[in-house]
Amino acid sequence: MTAPAPGFADTGGLLRALARTQRTALVLTLVALSAAAAALLRLHALGGPARAGHGACATPPAHGLPSCAAVEAITADEIYANGLAVLASLLTWSMIPVAAWAGGALVGRELEDGTARLAWTQSVTPVRWLAVKLAAPAALLTAGTGGLVLLNVRARGDGDPDLTGDWYHPEVFVSTGPVAVAQVLAGLGLGALAALVWRRALPAAGAAAGVSLLLHALLERHREDLWPTVTRGTVGSLELPRSAFQVSWYEQTPHGVPFSRATFHPESHFRPLQYVETGVLLAVAATATAAAFLLLARRLP
Template identity: 60%
Template sequence: MTTALTATTAPADRTPRGPRGLVWTVLRVHRTALVFWALALLGATAVLIWMYAIGDEARKGDVPCATPAREGYPGCASVESITVDDVYISWIGLVANALTYAIWPVAAWAGGALIGRELESGTARLAWSQSVTPTRWLAAKLAVPAVLLAAGTGGLVLLNNWARGDGDPDLVGDWYNADAFVGTGPATVGYTLAGLALGALAGLLLRRALAGAGVGLLAALVLCGVLERFREDLWPAVTRTATGRLEMPRSALVTGRDERTMDGVRHIRVTYHPESHYWPIQYVETGILLAVAAAATLAAFWLLRRRTP
């Protein structure tokens, strides 16, 4: 007598179709960019830790001096022998510039490698034919780098502010300089996210890697130029008037100055942004950048739905 046994076979391994599978696919396909981003973060972190370590020594070389030395003023010869302040200024400025203009390579990469190349080669359509909808594909393409870029740039901004110490303008630049302004606040994250969205939209529009990279970079350049040009108009300026002479606060961004002499007396009218306007302008500019990123993202999804069944 034989007994019929019902064997239950284990289901065959399947490629994950959920968000986890898409996330892993994005990371694997763009692993070169991921490695480059990780190395850039590690390099910038090492530099900023070094800047923090030499910050006190750099500030010793940035003080008033006298020849010969007298009370409260060290000898100029001893101050001039301290060259670490030049090293500090150079490297802290380099990191600030990298944070300020990170939007350029991000936009070019998003338009070329992230979106444009996959549409040009047909890789995207292959993914869509394997139960991955175009909407989910684009969502993963944008969400994964957005998280990595926001976390990385946000962390570097915190490290940059830590390394800058007391923010001495003679060492790190005035607050309104483009690199000092963008590289020390949330606008850094806003710029990178806007660059990602603009680049992705360019890649979807042109469906070519080289063209998408070029147009994405151009859009980033235009955005940076416009905001830098009109930054002083993002918040109401302060106006001061005086007769004879007017002393301006340290690190004031002067936007207008009018001097007239009437009845032998000089009248001065100055419009400026004090350093206290740094945060209001930061918040307004960041809001604009996030709005640009959101608009470009919505446009990208709309365009994708129009072009796919």
């Protein structure tokens, strides 16, 4: 029987060591993903009654829902809308804890306590060590976040803005497209880079979280500039549809004749805006990861 190549054996050992040292984070991540998936499946089931205005109840009481004979104020649309809002927030802000974890526990702690250098002396190259450290979490985060985004889109149904929020609302926008996946990958790369810069867990975690928060704020502030807007003007008053993402509004009355003009993104711009922002975030992830590898190579004796 042919023995496995040393590279594959080393990689398998690194994966087992990663699973062992990050067992708590792995378990918490799987629990969080499972809980969020279960909640979205439940919200999907509530979607029909919510849009129909039915009460969130059961006869007899079951699955945490009160008796239909006793409930009056609690309605399906409240549970549905609030549940979607909470899960959208979790998906939107997941970049921050991922970056802090990558900088502090995943890479930073092993550099600080010398565990990484010990691994490098046991036939594991520093490049392979860092590659495995990042590739395994990246695969899990991509699959988990992508799956939740798909479930979120399905749970939202036809996207009634009165229940699910307008498509351009920051948290709705992030949580319903590939931007959510690109965010966590950017957080992972930034966390690794911070760990290589500071080589201490706590400062790296704080710096990675801070930079991720700044990146999130910049993209939210300039999201409207990522794709050309549409301009519409008319004599008299102008009324945009509810689905329009308004960027600017201009009104004047030359020679006593009122004139209105607006620039906005129609709902058809959702996908272009998503793709451009995803590209920006993936570029950040790739740049941060490449910089981490270069810094690792420069700091080796």
